[in-house]
Amino acid sequence: MDLCRQLQTKRSSCEGCFRMIEHPVELSEEVEELFNSFEDELNKGSHQSEKEYKAIKKAIQLLKTNPDYGDKIPAKRVSDKLVEDFGVNKNNVWRLEISADWRVIYTILSSGEVKLFALILKTFFSHKDYENYVFK
Amino acid sequence: MDEEVIGIKEVKKVEDFIKSLERELSKEELISELKPILNESESKVKHILAYLERSGKILFTKAGVIWTCVDNYKLKEVVARGVFV
Numbered sequence: 001m002d003l004c005r006q007l008q009t010k011r012s013s014c015e016g017c018f019r020m021i022e023h024p025v026e027l028s029e030e031v032e033e034l035f036n037s038f039e040d041e042l043n044k045g046s047h048q049s050e051k052e053y054k055a056i057k058k059a060i061q062l063l064k065t066n067p068d069y070g071d072k073i074p075a076k077r078v079s080d081k082l083v084e085d086f087g088v089n090k091n092n093v094w095r096l097e098i099s100a101d102w103r104v105i106y107t108i109l110s111s112g113e114v115k116l117f118a119l120i121l122k123t124f125f126s127h128k129d130y131e132n133y134v135f136k
Numbered sequence: 137m138d139e140e141v142i143g144i145k146e147v148k149k150v151e152d153f154i155k156s157l158e159r160e161l162s163k164e165e166l167i168s169e170l171k172p173i174l175n176e177s178e179s180k181v182k183h184i185l186a187y188l189e190r191s192g193k194i195l196f197t198k199a200g201v202i203w204t205c206v207d208n209y210k211l212k213e214v215v216a217r218g219v220f221v
Contacts, residue, residue, distance in 0.1 A: 018195065026218040060221055072199035075158035087210025091157045092202040109215065110192030110204040119218060 018116055023067055025060045026119045028086070034123060052125060055098040062096065063118040067108045070096035077135045086121050095134065098123075103130050142184050146174050150184050151193065151203075160200035 027035060038053035062069045075090040083090060088107045096104040103124040110116050124130035150170060161169065163185070170181045188194045193205040206215055 024220045026215065026220050028214055029217045029219075032219045068197040068199065072160065072197070072202075084210075086214050087208040087212075089155060089203045089208075091159075092204065108195060108197070108202060108204055109206050109211075110195070111206065111215075116192070116195065116204070117220070119215065121214075 019066045019068075022064050024115070024117045025063045026117055027060075028119065028121050031056070031120050031123055051099075052102070052123075055102055056104070056120075056123060059096050059098050059104045059120065059123075063106065063120070067116060067118045068094070070094040070104070070106065073105075073134055079133050079135060082121070082133045088121065093121075093134075094118075101125070101127050103127075103134075105130075105133065142180070142187060146176065146180075147184055147187070149174060150181075150188065154188075154194055154201055155203045157201070157203075162200055163196050166201050 035053070035056050038049040038056070041047075041049050042053060071094065072091075073093045073095055075093075078088075078090045078093045082088060082093065082105070086107070092107050094106050094108065096106065098104055104120055105122045105124070106118050106120045108116065108118055122133065124133075153170065153173065154166075166185070167178060167181050170176075170184075171178060174181060174184075185194070189196070191205075193203065195202050195204045206212055
């Protein structure tokens, strides 16, 4: 398909091809602060949050290669709080399990330059907190 | 402009339909749902979807079509404050 040849400059319009190139990943302000604090701790020699830091890093890497790597959360399970806080479309909220109890919530977006990217909205290191945003 | 060739009203109808979706719809399912809404041929519906996909407004994922356009003020704010890694 012709559009597949434009992959380097534009997102392809044929299904599946967007997984063939690397996409940027954006961190929300909240996730960036958390990620930086974990990194600072590590740089200071503390390994207390090393697992969490590595888990977020792994999520970033997975989403770079494949933005729809996670599972799309059914719209009816997405809380209004998530929509109010981030303005996301309920039908475009994804979760990624980064360990047994840890979750990353993200959305897939496209910027004005038609570049696809995943925006990590929140990270959850406790299931209780996660359930405030995603209903069972 | 593609929009003019396709028809702005039709494009808007499709956009509104996809934005308000609360279930997973594959490309084929979406086309068959849109055909009676637009009262248009399958090829025209496909043409509109291809236009929206090229514009970066929608994406067909393994879990169906999603609205990817950053058109909400809150989301624009979140994107502007975030950082790319």
